[in-house]
Amino acid sequence: MTGRYVRVALDHPLDALYDYRYTLDACEPEPGMLVRVPFGRREAVGLICEVNAHSDVPANKLRDVGAICAACPPLSAPWLALAGFAADYYQRGLGEVALPALPQALRDPSRWARLLAPEERYRLLPEGRAALPDALPARAQALRRLARALADAGELEAAEARALHPKAIATLDAWCEAGWVEHECIEFGAAAGAAGRVPAAGAAVEAPRLSDEQAQAVEAIGAASGFASFLLHGVTGSGKTEVYLRALAALLERDPGAQALVLVPEINLTPQFEAAFRTRFAATLADEAIVTLHSGLAEGERARNWLAAHTGRARIVLGTRLAVLASLPRLAMLVVDEEHDPAYKQQEGLRYSARDLAVWRAKQLGVPVVLGSATPSLESWWQAEQGRYTRLTLSRRAIADAALPTVRLIDLEEERRRGRASFEGLSGPLVAAMKARLERGEQSLVFLNRRGYAPVLSCDACGWVAGCPRCSAYVVLHKPERALRCHHCGWESRIPHSCPDCGNVDIAPMGRGTQRIEEALASAVPGARVLRIDADSTRRKGSAQALFSDVHAGDVDILVGTQMIAKGHDFQRVSLVGVLNADNALFSHDFRASERLFAQLMQVSGRAGRAGLPGEVLVQTRYPRHALYHALARQDYVGFANAQLGERRDAHLPPFVYQALLRAEGRTLEAALAFLAEAAGALAAVPAAERVTVYDAVPLTIVKVMNVHRAQLLVESQSRAALQATLRAWQPALRALRGVLRWNLEVDPLDI
Structure with missing residues (x-):
């Protein structure tokens, strides 16, 4: 067959690409572009991974691409390689990695036109700065608010202006006719090489004086050529954030177009980091050049921030673990703060480690990565002991008279x-x-x-303990809300007046x-x-x-x-x-x-x-x-x-061995254990399995959650390559097994 054919990754459990015929005139298809395609009886958004002149699928079975997201620049080859590595290492389909890594708004074709529309901006001219204050009526508070915001920022996007005044666009157009304001319409992605809006002139924020150890750390990071992984081991209060700030400032001074990714373990840490970064870079970077990415953002805001990173307009991206999969075409440095934190390991869907992917991404791009912590993970500490990571030590607190408690x-x-x-x-x-x-x-x-x-509400007379009807766990007493609540499934009930079993009114909290x-x-x-x-x-x-x-x-x-x-x-x-x-x-x-x-x-x-x-x-x-x-x-x-x-070495535990965990969820515990027993039998037939140890299937600590019973099977090997090869060969047999509601395979599990 001749023509144009695309192979598309979809958010689907099977590790497969799907062939479609491309007949659109909108643009030439490229790997990394988003498309809307028919899939079964529905339509789905997919990611083009290959463009070919032929397809092995019979013509009568091929279907056409419905639409393509032409306005959005394609995801880069390094980003596709990152998604491919994550899919391969964590034993998932490429689409299961790539599509969820994108903002939800970008996975909705009905929002493409609005999300990727040309950007309208209004810039205040010198004539307007001189004339506007006197031209506005004293009682026109909304107009004055609009003029004041324009004067403070120098320019406003159309969306920002509408938020300040309901008739902002008509007013700004009138000011354009008067010669006070200049209107600019920028095609989406056209500003990819720009540094963003020029910040208003202001007093430079004076950085604190570095200690000798901080200065040595900054110098070592700045001197790195190509890939280098640094473990910044600093006691609490030693000024690790200041090291990050100085290293990033030096990077942006060397390469004003470079991008940096800074990861934090929890959403509630992003406000103080964002404030510190905006304060330090206020004189050199525009507001839009520093963005945050985390699940707490509204869909539209997250999409705009992601697109700012994707087009290169954002220079510094602060985010939680999902941000490690953000598209940054000019990424030149990665920072993982509190690298030891378990929150960097995703526990649902794609069970990846953001810290480990950050290190792999830095190696892929040939750039430095800084892992900071007062209590590094034992895996990272062992890497430093082996010389694979360069250890930088901050042994004292940054403030001269501040000692450790x-x-x-x-x-x-x-x-x-x-x-x-x-x-x-x-x-x-x-x-x-x-x-x-x-x-x-x-x-x-x-x-x-x-x-x-209190974690438990019980009866001393008969031994009754308040439990969740859907989980094998006790419910927690929440006294202000006068409720018993399960922290596993969310089930909730009122506090009983007496023991449901014996009628004793002296039920009491324990713990x-x-x-x-x-x-x-x-x-x-x-x-x-x-x-x-x-x-x-x-x-x-x-x-x-x-x-x-x-x-x-x-x-x-x-x-x-x-x-x-x-x-x-x-x-x-x-x-x-x-x-x-x-x-x-x-x-x-x-x-x-x-x-x-x-x-x-x-x-x-x-x-x-x-x-x-x-x-x-x-x-x-x-x-x-x-x-x-x-x-x-x-x-x-x-x-x-x-x-x-x-x-750990004596007990043959990580980081001296490599592990994977197969979990099964069934309507009964017997069904889950039977599935795992069959899975262990299937594993014995895998050729590479002789270098792998398989343990007996056991129930999870919390066996039942939401009326679903759970069990697990641990697999480990002294060779990472052998474990990966075994898991890859095991997958087809696992997919052929039946008898449970769900199963998932987790590589490098943290909770066993």
Whole structure:
């Protein structure tokens, strides 16, 4: 056959490309362009991966491309290679990687025309700057607001103008006729090589003086030629963000058209990073040259920011894990802050590690990548020990008089033996320390990684415990909402007045969550302004930022929260950190539990004493002699990491072996286990399987969620290549198996 044919990737589980006939006159098709195609009885958006002069599909089975997104520049060959690598390594179809990585608005053909329309801008001319203030009536507040915004920014996009005044476009057109304003219509993508809007002149923000260690780190990153992976190991408060800022400033000075990607683990960390970057680059970059990408953005805003990165107009992109798959055609540096954080591993759909993909992407492009953390992951630490990563160390805090906090362990068993009073889980020494901080006008932080009021509601008379009818888990008591809520499926009910089994009215909460500690603090520390920050108190958009602003403004005396407050935040007035209920993680079946707990405690400890105030950390524990707490008291990450790596080596655990996890979900546990048993049998027939160890199928810790039963099968090998080859050969047999609702294969699992 002759003509034009395209092979298209669709968001579909099968690892296949689909052939279509291209008959459109809109433009010549290219790899990386989006198309609308018929698929079964519906239409779908796909990504062109190949353009050919022939097709092996019979002509009577070929269907035509319905539409092509001609206005959007095609995704680059390196981006397609990145998506291809992620699909291959994580054992998914190319379309399952490429299409979800795009903004939802770009996957809707009905929005293409509006989203990719030519950009209209209005620029204020010198004549207008002189004439406008006197030409507007004093009572025309909306017109004055429009004129003021135009004068401040120098120019406005049409959409920005409409948001300020309902008749903005007609008004601006009139000002154009008067010679005060210039109208410009820019075709989409035409500004791909520009640096963006020229920022208004202003006083340069003076950067702080670098310490010797910071200067050495910046110099090493700047001197890198081609691919280089740096592990920036800096204690909390050591100024890792300043190193990022200086390294990016040097990059943009060398190459004004370069782009950089900065990843953070959580959405609530993006506002402070964005503020720091906009402040530092205010004199050199326009507002539109710094954009954010995360799931908390509205669809339209996320699409605009993604397109700004895709066309090269955005120079610095700040984002969470999904941003690692953003299209940046001139990407010249990547930064992964808090690289150890488990949030970088996606737990649904494509189960990828954003940190690992960032390193691969940097190697692919031949550019530097900086992985920063006070508590690096053991995988990254091992890479540095082997010399694959260059380790840069910041051993002191950036502020001259700011020292690391002292860590003291409160032995709860000793407190109990001596009959000392406690306040709902708050020991006497911790309460006394908080009262002392309150008197001095300093802030305290109480960390408890458990939200809700209490994890269990039970009956002492008959042993009844409130459980979720859809999950094999207890429901959590949320006292302010007067509700019992399952944190796995969202099921919710009212608090019963009596025990459903025996009628006893003395049902009581067991254990403590952040809500209960917030309540206890009100009576334990009278007069203190207590604020709770967790997933329950920050459900509304923008609420987390508002609450953190209250803390920074000094309107809070005691902050109570979960891991949301444990990392990345620069609390200037916090001088005391109290840690509650950390012991639970000491005896977990998960071999990564100790690593996570140590990182969590080191991170939350680092919130104290950052601005020169003497910092203190009080950890309540029943196991004060545990080696983890001794390493924490010494602030000895290096000793802890090396000890953990020794244990992992002896036990043949990652990073010394490579793992994959097959999970199955069925209507019964027996069905899920039977599927995994068949899968293990099929694996035995795979030729490459002799270098792979297969463990017995077992139920998950939380066996049932939403009435679906779950089990898992662990596969591991000492060779990454052997594991990958085995998984690839195993996939056809897995797809042929039946008997479960769903199954998924996860490479490099974090939760086992």
